[in-house]
Amino acid sequence: PLIAIPTTYAGSEMTPVVGITDRNEGRKRVRRDPAALPRLAIYDPEVTLDLSPQLTASTAMNALAHCVEACYATDASPEVRSVALDGTRHIVRSLPLCVARGDDLDAREDLMQGAYLAGLSIGNATMALHHGLCHVLGGRTGVAHGVLNAIMLPHVMRFNADAAPDAMSAIAEAMGAGARTRDADAAARETFALLESLPVPKRLRDAGVPAEVLEQVAGEAAESPTVKANPKPVSEADLLELLRAAW
Structure with a gap:
């Protein structure tokens, strides 16, 4: 049986999802397979005590993206x-506390x-625009998945806000913005x-993504079944606009 002991914060050990990056082709292929779901996951916070603030932040932002996409x-x-x-x-x-003091076990x-x-x-939900776009970006550029998640997530949330107002309202409340705000943004x-408070790149260019790949990434992402599962229709032009805003 497969037993997982996670040492970062993405939460992948609770999913049947497998990602394989082909460096030669510049593509990241993602599949769901029940066989990939561990029989047992053991959580021990002590194994993360020496995790750098950068990896703590980027992998936790990946986890936050999982929550957001599951909501909408x-x-x-x-x-x-x-x-x-x-x-x-x-x-x-807890993320800001872990970044500020890595030895805070609680x-x-x-x-x-x-x-x-x-x-x-x-x-237990279908991934959408955010993950589909990050998968294409990661395969094409080699930038770490968590870093891309951190950069792209707020841009995608803003794009999807009018298509999922109830979900976004609930997310805002969970993030501390007040009880069920009507402000979709x-x-x-x-x-x-x-x-802005985390030790991760804030823009794609800061992460080493060259501007000249954006059009290619937008074209590839437009054909992604994951992107097509988004609650709001997404065109190639929309994708390019998102990428340029994040660059």
């Missing part, structure tokens, strides 16, 4: 959304709980603010 997934059940929102609360509460444990809930939620603003 076209097939999200009320149970999945509830789990995702709970994961969001854990992540936004915060590390809380962040692990958030990552677990993030993986559990996205493992509040969740994106909270995520931008969180990103």
